[in-house]
Amino acid sequence: MVLSMTGFGRSVKTVQQMQITVEMRSVNHRFCEISVRMPKNFFSLEEKIKKAVQSYINRGRVELYITVSGEGLFSRTLNVDWSLAAQYIDALNEMKRRFHIDDSIRFMHLLHDEHIFEIQEVANENEELECMMLEAVHEAANQLLEMRAAEGSKLKEDLLKHLEALEQIIEHIQSRASIVASNYRDKLQKRLSEFITGNIDENRILLEVAIFADKSDITEELTRLESHLSQFRKTIEKDEPIGRKLDFIVQEMSREANTIGAKGNDSAISAFVVELKTVIEKLKEQVQNIE
The missing domain is CATH 3.30.230.10 (Ribosomal Protein S5; domain 2)
Structure with missing residues (x-):
């Protein structure tokens, strides 16, 4: 889930x-x-x-x-510092005597002094x-x-749509990859014919095409990418935390996409790889939200 x-x-x-x-x-x-x-x-x-x-x-x-x-929630107790209060009154009386103040000492003079009156608060068990x-x-x-489960259900729907998009792009790349070597052979033969008069060494062309096909072969990368998609589908059905595993799978997808882009040697495949990376990036963003 x-x-x-x-x-x-x-x-x-x-x-x-x-x-x-x-x-x-x-x-x-x-x-x-x-x-x-x-x-x-x-x-x-x-x-x-x-x-x-x-x-x-x-x-x-x-x-x-x-x-x-x-x-x-609390029990409150009022504590009075009687000694300090007495000192305050004595001090006020002395001030009255020294400065010839006629006002009488009032209770309000002491009431708001936090040093004399303290409310102690104790939490009740x-x-x-x-x-x-x-x-x-x-x-x-x-x-x-x-x-979280309701949000996860929406995430799953979105992830499955992205997986379907990736599968379609992979099919396009596979179809294109099957004719890349053949197209290269035709281009090579055309270029050679423009510079060489007479017979063209067919064996030489076949060797060059074989070398090109080997360097640009992306069969393994596409197979691994399909395997990652399959793992992703199986993982999102598990009833356990899957976010970290999905994040790892997406990283592997991204690695394969980069390799395909580097080896493809074809403009059409390069365009498909851009789409591939775009969808994988969307997957990555969504996976960051999954437990």
Whole structure:
């Protein structure tokens, strides 16, 4: 099955008076890389969350965002530094005496001082919340996988069209390759007749044609190219990560196309090779999206 490496998944869960939202998106990447952003009081769950996502994803970069909102997530305690508050009041009274200030000391003068009043926030342990968070991660990951499968199905259709185009081009090259040596023989004989009067050494012509045919023979390259197409078709039907293997096959296709272009010794074959490389490049671009 062909799976794309791009997708999106989302899940929202409610437990008690709190709401958990899990969102994840995946993009292309050579390996499996998972980035998790979540409230710091749940950092202990990070490895479990990554393992949960890895059970759905084999390749690609996944960015996962978890938010928790609502009441009951934290307990808050107000701490007052009474000693510091007393020093503040003493200092204010001394300032009044020294500078002859008539204003009275008010509570508001101290209220907003973060050094005197401190709110301490402690996360409440909640096993039900943690279990629900992992459940939301699984739901979002499953949704992500469904989207990757849907995108992969479209990719597969496109890949098959490109393979059909390659097969047609290969047929054209094969048909042309079968007459290249014969055309060369006719051209050679015509050129020789223009410069040589009398009988032309037929054996010499046959030898030159044989040498040319050997140098320009692309039978092996075409056979290997057809083999790569067959491997490609078989691979996209496998129920496993196939992106890297397909990428390797496409590289081999490109190598054979370059060799055919170098050995073809024919303008028509050269034109077909340009088409061949164009389609192979399209294959390569699409393969980069496959898990």
